[in-house]
Amino acid sequence: QTVVTQEPSFSVSPGGTxxxxxxLSSGAVSTTLHPSWYQQTPGQAPxxxxxTTNIRSSGVPDRFSGSILGNKAALSITGAxxxxxxxxxxxxYMGSGIVLFGGGTKLTVL
Amino acid sequence: xxxxxxxxxxxxxxxETLSLTCTVSDASISSSTYYWGWVRQPxxxxxxxxxxxxxxxxxxxxxxxxxxxxxxxxxxxxQFSLRLTSVTAADTAxxxxxxxxxxxxxxxxxxxxxxxxxxxxx
Numbered sequence: 317q318t319v320v321t322q323e324p325s326f327s328v329s330p331g332g333t334x335x336x337x338x339x340l341s342s343g344a345v346s347t348t349l350h351p352s353w354y355q356q357t358p359g360q361a362p363x364x365x366x367x368t369t370n371i372r373s374s375g376v377p378d379r380f381s382g383s384i385l386g387n388k389a390a391l392s393i394t395g396a397x398x399x400x401x402x403x404x405x406x407x408x409y410m411g412s413g414i415v416l417f418g419g420g421t422k423l424t425v426l
Numbered sequence: 427x428x429x430x431x432x433x434x435x436x437x438x439x440x441x442e443t444l445s446l447t448c449t450v451s452d453a454s455i456s457s458s459t460y461y462w463g464w465v466r467q468p469x470x471x472x473x474x475x476x477x478x479x480x481x482x483x484x485x486x487x488x489x490x491x492x493x494x495x496x497x498x499x500x501x502x503x504x505q506f507s508l509r510l511t512s513v514t515a516a517d518t519a520x521x522x523x524x525x526x527x528x529x530x531x532x533x534x535x536x537x538x539x540x541x542x543x544x545x546x547x548x
Contacts, residue, residue, distance in 0.1 A: 354473070354532035361522055362465075362473065364536035368529050372538055405473050409533030413486025417465075417473040 328396045336421045337388040338406030344387035348414035349408040351389035355402045401425045428453040430539035445512040448523030461526035462506045466519040478532045513546045
């Protein structure tokens with residue numbers, strides 16, 4: 317059974333840069349899996365940040381960027397701000413209509 | 427702008443059927459441009475894709491839930507629905523509906539409904 321892997325937690329200093337990753341338990345992540353990224357604060361619905369590897373959703377600041385780094389998808393946040401403290405989820409398209417979410421990364425800004 | 431709103435019982439008994447509806451505003455679920463989907467999140471846990479439906483009625487389901495899930499459309503009301511049979515406590519979660527957009531296939535979700543908590547308990 318394929319699992320999408322994410323760092324359980326990460327911390328970044330205010331103003332700093334952080335890169336979160338999204339991998340596969342078996343195989344590499346490439347653009348063909350069309351990675352997307354979502355931000356979720358406690359008690360709120362997810363907010364779409366990135367789709368199709370590196371396209372920012374409407375209204376998302378350019379401090380957020382998506383890419384492929386090695387064999388993983390990556391979400392980079394530059395100039396981290398206190399309100400970036402959230403859970404971040406990636407999703408991969410496995411084909412045949414099937415989507416897999418990663419377990420999420422809890423980002424702390426301190 | 428497109429808005430989605432989930433509705434349905436907040437409490438379901440074990441072994442019974444969970445039924446939720448998503449009402450879509452400012453977009454037609456009959457459009458061939460988009461898909462429509464359901465995602466859930468157990469308390470304190472991550473997101474889990476449940477399934478996605480197209481305007482034609484073609485649906486895709488999470489293999490781990492496929493035997494218990496049905497997603498359907500009601501185009502007259504611009505709604506789509508989720509049915510999950512034989513529920514257990516493990517199905518307790520916040521259930522989100524979302525528009526699903528496609529690149530090579532239905533693969534990213536935007537926007538999302540606010541979510542509705544369904545608790546499975548006797």
